[in-house]
Amino acid sequence: MSAALLPKPQMRGLLARRMKFHLIGAFVVSMGSAVLYKFAVAEPRKQAYADFYRNYDPMKDFEAMKAAGVLESAPAKKCW
Template sequence: MRLFSRYYAAQAVASTAEECGVPTKSQQQRLPKPQLRNTLATATKKHAIICFAVAITACLSYRYFIGEPRKKKYAEFWRTFDSHADFKRMVKAGVFENITMADFDEYEQDLLKKLKERKG
């Protein structure tokens, strides 16, 4: 009696599994074996290529989005920069302790006289 009840119980479970769409052992496919040899070498090669590509992209992005505009700003600044006017502004502000505005004006007048004498 037990033998028959086990047989019928197994058959009932099998029929419900088929009805649910679960594949039986004969219908299941085997999973491919994982690659165990050279796993580190292949992963390293893949990551090295990715890192190289990211580094090149970062370098080019920095150059064209940050470096080039910065060079243009510096070129524009030095093209329009007047060092004499900047020095005069610092003297007026009192940055230098030993130079007063009167001393600076006197120095400018002496330079202008010397230039006029040289020209003619």
């Protein structure tokens, strides 16, 4: 008797309906992740590089490394 009271489950088109729901959800989550990564990681990193290279003097850095003895191919003192 209780079997007559329960509605029949939908079998036709069930996979297509669930697939549409999950594809839309996956698209929304992936786009949200991409936007979050862009504004939380990529833009601050780009700004940090721009700030670093704004006042960067490569010759001054080279001379400091040469004086510290980090560079073996460049002698710390002039040999000539």
